[in-house]
Amino acid sequence: MYSFRGQCDEEGNGLNTATTNREPGSGEGSPHHAPRQQTFLMPPWEEPRAASLSQVQRLDTSIMTSQDILAYGLMYVGFGRERQNVCEKTSVDRFKAHYGPDPWTVKDLMTDLINEFPSTCFKELLMGLNWLKLYDVEAVLAGRWGYSEVTCREKCRATVRHIQSFKEKMIRFDPSLFRSEETHIISVDCVNFITEEFRLNPSTEYFDHKSHSCGLKYQFAISIWRDHCVSINGPYPAGKYHDKALFCGAETMDESSDRWDRSALYFQIPDGKKAIGDSAYEGAPEKVTVKREGHPPNVFEFLDRAQNRQESYHSRLENYNILTHRFRHGKSTQDKMNLHKMAVEAVAVIVEYDMRYHPLFEVF
Template identity: 30%
Template structure:
């Protein structure tokens, strides 16, 4: 076998069964209730449907990115000889549980019967692998033609994405002189947080952009100008169409490339903008179904990694949180590719 080979495939039913067994629902209890009840149990512990993780497991094996590849072949990963395929699958489900429920190491030790070191090492390894799928899963389209008529260049759309920032709470970063670091202050939580920039395609069920983390005190428009603005301008140059994004009132100041809700909008345009911005909020809320993003992030330090290069010091907490956020974004996008979450705005 070679890198990119798929040798372990679990059906959604097998994912459901294995996942529930791992968190304490033995086969007898699963058989004693309806399928709908077991699905509800699974979602409470893993924050998405079994079909999503069935696909994710395949994508982790298919990828040619060596750092992202989760191999179940002993010739590729010698550790399989020691822990076996079942052991590797257990660590995969443990990692998803970590993202979904964000337990402490002590809680995980009791639930999964492993040491804190084993939990810590395997969870962070697999979370990082899922995060490294982002370039393959969250992709900026080469063309922005209307999906109803994709081959007609005249049907290219002007409004292509919605963009919004979402804050995730963190423990208060240290400051040389003060007890609080104001650049991380989140007006949403009244405490320290990271900010991530998320963009969705308007006419497709697709997340096309995730950037961060940034200190929550950074204005949304400043983050937009950092990279996403240039991305839109590149698309304009490639298509010859004056593509624009849609954002909320936090994005004032870039009228040429970004449209916000305005009193000058017609009723139809106002309704259109409200609907697409609502879609954006729905996606952001789905990200927060993962407790690792919803709860206050308590992890620090991850030696051997470098964070996003933005000409400033990057902390270990940022690197770990970015792995978690990117992993959750990948899972949410895989979910969108399976079950339609939105319908094209009209």
């Protein structure tokens, strides 16, 4: 049964809110709950003309399902009712190609957003996801979503900031999450993302040796035994800090340990516990285990799988064009870094929701 509550105006107002009270990350399904196999039935809509996409009727979000999200999401990007008469997999693949996550992940995210931010609009959420996924220029967004370029920019950033705000609750290092029998609790690695030049602050510190261009560096830590990111540290100029220096909270590894930042990941790992890292983290055996010649085959395989799992997480981040294309926003150095951090943390939150249905790796 579908319940319509009128039409949204050109600015997308009029979305009714759900009445549940939940913490971010408490949506449909448990962390290891697979999506139900379901047939996506078409809702009884009146398909709008292309010129009136901004006037699409909205479902009451208290009963809005992943089926509704799939159908209306595809309609917004040009797949009308007749073009949705295909198998479920094709429809979901088309949805993911434009928005990133699948419809049931968006359902969980939307429910938590509406609970936290009652003014959340379904259309604006989809537009923000579309911006993160495809990173189109504002003129393209304006044509697709029916707003002006300035309005698209404002609404996309507002939506993405709302998603980013869940990072503090969902992505945090909590030693109580790890079992006492676990010795290796996290894997850690750094990722560089390319950006446009910092023209108001030109410096070789931003040089990324991997892409041979300008970039920013982030450090990610992933729980080994759960599908959960526990720490994001950044952004930093891509060429200024070594991976191990970020892990230890140092400017350089020549710096005395007395001057290391005590909030760094090195000091958050409890005594007796360890991370798994690549060769860049060599030299801190009390906190990080790296692969070495002479390890027994089973140990080598375990370390290798943990690092591959970390790379799998990175690939999910890089599935969003805003992180793989050259980041172009920001009027000043700090503004550019703040906006890039907004994008990275928002994508990480979306991936966190998505890992409930799509684990990073098979169980060890």
